[in-house]
Amino acid sequence: MRHRRNWITCSIVALSLALSSGWTAAMAQDKPRSGGELLFVVPSEPPSYDAHAEETFGVIHPIAPHYSLLVRVDPFDKTGTKPVGDLAESWTISKDGLVYTFKLRQGVKFHDGSEMTSKDVKASYDKIIFPAAGVKSLRKESYRSVEVVEAPDAYTVRFRLKYPESSLLLNLASPWNWIYKADLLAKDMHWYEKNVMGTGPFVFVEHVKGSHWVGKKNPNYWDKGKPYLDGFRAMFMSSSASQVAAIRGERAHIQFRGFSPAERDQLTTALGNKIAVQESPWDCLNFVSMHHEKKPFDDKRVRRALSLALDRYEASQKLSKITLVKDVSGVQVPGTPYATPPAELEKLAGYGHDINANRAEAKRLLREAGVPDGFSFTFKNRGIPHPYEPIGIWLVDQWRQIGLNVKVETIEASAYHNMLKRGDFEVAMDFQCGFIVEPDLDLARFISASDANYGKHKDKVIDELYQKQARAVDPEERKKLVRQLEKRLLDEEAHVIWTLQWHRIIPHNARVKGWTITPSHYLNNQLDTVWLSE
Amino acid sequence: MWKYLLKRFLLMFPTLIGVAVVTFFLIRVIPGDVVELRLAGDRGAASDAAIKMERERFGLDQPLWKQFGTWIVGVARLDFGTSMWTGSPIWDEIKLRFALSLQVAVMATIVAVVLAVPLGVLAALRQDTWVDYAVRIFSIAGLAVPSFWLGIVFILTFLIVFKWLPPMVYTPFWVNPWQNMLQLIWPALAVGYRYSAVATRMTRSAMLEVLREDYVRTARAKGLAQRLILVRHALKNAMLPVLTVIALEFAFLIGGLVVTEQVFNLNGIGLLFVQAVAHRDYTLIQALVMLVAGIFIFVNFAMDVMYAWIDPRIRFR
Numbered sequence: 001m002r003h004r005r006n007w008i009t010c011s012i013v014a015l016s017l018a019l020s021s022g023w024t025a026a027m028a029q030d031k032p033r034s035g036g037e038l039l040f041v042v043p044s045e046p047p048s049y050d051a052h053a054e055e056t057f058g059v060i061h062p063i064a065p066h067y068s069l070l071v072r073v074d075p076f077d078k079t080g081t082k083p084v085g086d087l088a089e090s091w092t093i094s095k096d097g098l099v100y101t102f103k104l105r106q107g108v109k110f111h112d113g114s115e116m117t118s119k120d121v122k123a124s125y126d127k128i129i130f131p132a133a134g135v136k137s138l139r140k141e142s143y144r145s146v147e148v149v150e151a152p153d154a155y156t157v158r159f160r161l162k163y164p165e166s167s168l169l170l171n172l173a174s175p176w177n178w179i180y181k182a183d184l185l186a187k188d189m190h191w192y193e194k195n196v197m198g199t200g201p202f203v204f205v206e207h208v209k210g211s212h213w214v215g216k217k218n219p220n221y222w223d224k225g226k227p228y229l230d231g232f233r234a235m236f237m238s239s240s241a242s243q244v245a246a247i248r249g250e251r252a253h254i255q256f257r258g259f260s261p262a263e264r265d266q267l268t269t270a271l272g273n274k275i276a277v278q279e280s281p282w283d284c285l286n287f288v289s290m291h292h293e294k295k296p297f298d299d300k301r302v303r304r305a306l307s308l309a310l311d312r313y314e315a316s317q318k319l320s321k322i323t324l325v326k327d328v329s330g331v332q333v334p335g336t337p338y339a340t341p342p343a344e345l346e347k348l349a350g351y352g353h354d355i356n357a358n359r360a361e362a363k364r365l366l367r368e369a370g371v372p373d374g375f376s377f378t379f380k381n382r383g384i385p386h387p388y389e390p391i392g393i394w395l396v397d398q399w400r401q402i403g404l405n406v407k408v409e410t411i412e413a414s415a416y417h418n419m420l421k422r423g424d425f426e427v428a429m430d431f432q433c434g435f436i437v438e439p440d441l442d443l444a445r446f447i448s449a450s451d452a453n454y455g456k457h458k459d460k461v462i463d464e465l466y467q468k469q470a471r472a473v474d475p476e477e478r479k480k481l482v483r484q485l486e487k488r489l490l491d492e493e494a495h496v497i498w499t500l501q502w503h504r505i506i507p508h509n510a511r512v513k514g515w516t517i518t519p520s521h522y523l524n525n526q527l528d529t530v531w532l533s534e
Numbered sequence: 535m536w537k538y539l540l541k542r543f544l545l546m547f548p549t550l551i552g553v554a555v556v557t558f559f560l561i562r563v564i565p566g567d568v569v570e571l572r573l574a575g576d577r578g579a580a581s582d583a584a585i586k587m588e589r590e591r592f593g594l595d596q597p598l599w600k601q602f603g604t605w606i607v608g609v610a611r612l613d614f615g616t617s618m619w620t621g622s623p624i625w626d627e628i629k630l631r632f633a634l635s636l637q638v639a640v641m642a643t644i645v646a647v648v649l650a651v652p653l654g655v656l657a658a659l660r661q662d663t664w665v666d667y668a669v670r671i672f673s674i675a676g677l678a679v680p681s682f683w684l685g686i687v688f689i690l691t692f693l694i695v696f697k698w699l700p701p702m703v704y705t706p707f708w709v710n711p712w713q714n715m716l717q718l719i720w721p722a723l724a725v726g727y728r729y730s731a732v733a734t735r736m737t738r739s740a741m742l743e744v745l746r747e748d749y750v751r752t753a754r755a756k757g758l759a760q761r762l763i764l765v766r767h768a769l770k771n772a773m774l775p776v777l778t779v780i781a782l783e784f785a786f787l788i789g790g791l792v793v794t795e796q797v798f799n800l801n802g803i804g805l806l807f808v809q810a811v812a813h814r815d816y817t818l819i820q821a822l823v824m825l826v827a828g829i830f831i832f833v834n835f836a837m838d839v840m841y842a843w844i845d846p847r848i849r850f851r
Contacts, residue, residue: 249699415565
């Protein structure tokens with residue numbers, strides 16, 4: 001009996017030791033490790049170094065690690081919608097929503113050793129919101145509500161608004177809003193186009209045009225212990241085959257934009273457990289614009305019919321295997337705070353599961369609008385393989401199933417914007433990518449006065465709903481307004497036709513830790529939390 | 535001789551001016567706009583005000599004749615302006631890429647000459663024997679296989695068999711010769727093989743023709759050694775068409791390796807060309823066309839000089 005008890009005791013001790021050693025090993029695996037150089041591929045290249053004046057991720061991916069923001073999106077939040085402080089230690093919002101006061105961290109240094117103060121934040125935001133003549137600021141329209149930016153003391157920044165705007169805080173977390181040094185801006189507002197000087201986790205080392213960008217660890221970074229990496233090297237590579245080869249040949253750890261399903265499968269098959277895959281709905285979308293000044297697309301019955309013809313759920317299953325789209329969605333990325341609940345989504349025209357009923361309704365609407373069977377129109381698509389071409393083929397197939405005769409014209413990628421802007425189309429593929437999932441940002445282009453309203457719809461109801469939701473302080477009230485706007489845009493008026501949400505796929509070397517995928521390929525590129533395991 | 539050279543030299547300028555005029559106006563016919571492309575970015579939207587401001591900055595709001603005048607005056611002073619995409623001086627955009635493309639072209643030429651001349655001569659000397667057939671198969675295969683395809687085969691073999699990939703970032707030869715060669719030897723071999731195939735066939739046929747000439751028969755009748763006949767009488771005379779092929783291929787390699795550069799991720803002139811066209815970067819496209827045209831014209835001039843040196847009949851004609 002005593003012998004048996006000893007045996008049990010020994011077993012328990014052994015088990016505990018085994019478990020604890022395993023747990024320790026697991027903990028060691030998850031504990032950030034310092035050292036190493038992150039090698040990543042960038043499919044585009046920065047035209048200039050000034051994020052305030054640029055629109056491509058080719059600027060964000062290699063250069064963001066050199067800068068800090070006032071507020072950033074939580075690097076571990078998969079929805080990419082939760083603001084946290086970066087240079088701001090804390091903030092308060094006045095009850096009327098008109099004053100945002102930020103307390104800055106003290107002791108934050110620029111890479112030249114000078115201290116960062118509220119003067120720098122104010123100068124950066126003045127450049128973004130109130131650019132001087134000849135200074136380009138591509139997102140100043142997003143801050144129309146801001147009346148003035150103040151720096152009452154060295155560590156306080158205050159934004160005074162003309163009217164409350166619910167998206168302001170998240171908008172301030174924009175990955176484009178790098179904080180520059182006021183003295184350098186005072187000398188030359190264009191200095192940052194060709195130079196780098198920030199307070200970020202990495203210091204600039206070199207940029208070889210067309211080849212690579214190198215950064216090294218900032219030893220004076222305000223967040224002690226970070227960054228974990230000794231440095232990073234971004235390699236510019238436009239060919240996706242080369243990008244895949246670079247990761248497969250372990251010449252690169254990661255590419256932060258995204259790969260196609262086939263490329264993911266190729267990498268996982270070749271590298272097995274050496275590769276980890278993160279996936280997320282992507283805040284990018286192809287939608288169909290119909291020119292409202294060209295018949296019969298001035299008739300909402302025709303536009304609705306075109307949307308009703310689409311079997312989005314079947315397409316989601318089939319197209320997600322071959323290209324980078326997946327979720328059936330409304331005007332916000334699934335899984336984010338203002339996304340459409342599935343039950344409500346199904347109520348929109350073309351989103352119901354009974355495709356036969358949808359198509360019967362589509363045919364009825366076409367007849368009612370006087371559109372003859374076999375009516376012919378031209379659909380213009382952009383000459384980009386993924387996902388434009390597969391989506392284009394799918395759309396044409398679906399429209400043919402309601403008796404429409406669609407001719408496809410593929411426009412070379414570089415000439416595409418020009419074609420849309422000229423309004424030289426009947427029906428065309430359009431697209432947008434957001435840097436943060438936020439109704440204000442994602443829906444701005446659908447108001448009547450927008451420069452990007454290529455279909456030229458005029459809809460006062462949408463304009464009013466947009467303004468109301470933008471100023472709604474209560475999130476629940478705002479959700480209702482976004483749903484109303486969505487119904488108007490995609491169903492009642494069907495000004496545009498949503499296809500499928502893009503799907504972001506990041507297969508990366510399993511050694512890369514501390515990086516979380518978000519719906520935006522503009523987010524989470526400061527690299528301060530990223531580390532490489534053994 | 536000097537009159538001949540001066541005439542050839544002066545003929546270069548009308549050609550360059552013609553290229554400048556055609557390039558300037560032709561690229562403006564292509565739809566698309568650098569400003570819209572750059573400002574629209576991924577989001578697909580750009581405000582009209584921002585587009586107007588940028589067009590004014592680049593002078594794209596000016597009449598075409600005025601834009602051309604400004605540019606051609608700059609070209610005459612060897613100032614090609616700044617890239618409309620990056621805002622950097624054109625020469626900054628080109629110099630690193632030019633160094634890489636030039637090195638690949640030189641290495642591929644060495645590969646081609648080292649293979650083509652001995653093989654071509656051997657095939658001619660052993661006409662219709664198994665040696666000749668082997669050389670012909672080798673050269674026809676080289677002509678049939680595109681160099682980018684051979685490059686892909688190299689890359690896949692490295693990846694699948696050796697689990698290795700050549701370096702993907704260019705290191706200049708003077709910084710690290712080993713890294714440099716490790717990256718550039720493979721494209722040089724891929725391109726050099728096709729290049730050598732062209733030159734091998736040309737060497738073989740030129741040699742066959744020359745070996746049947748009376749002066750070669752006379753040399754043999756005089757009892758000259760075979761090696762002497764080959765080097766002094768046959769090869770020197772057979773080299774004229776071979777040199778032409780080698781020179782023109784060399785000039786082509788500077789800007790024409792678009793796909794091969796993509797396959798090996800080489801930051802060369804070919805890839806820059808494609809990017810410039812995709813971005814509608816007018817100033818950069820114009821400068822690159824002028825550069826490549828200049829190289830072709832210079833190579834042609836150098837060949838004219840070489841002809842005159844090799845064949846005295848040309849300089850006295």
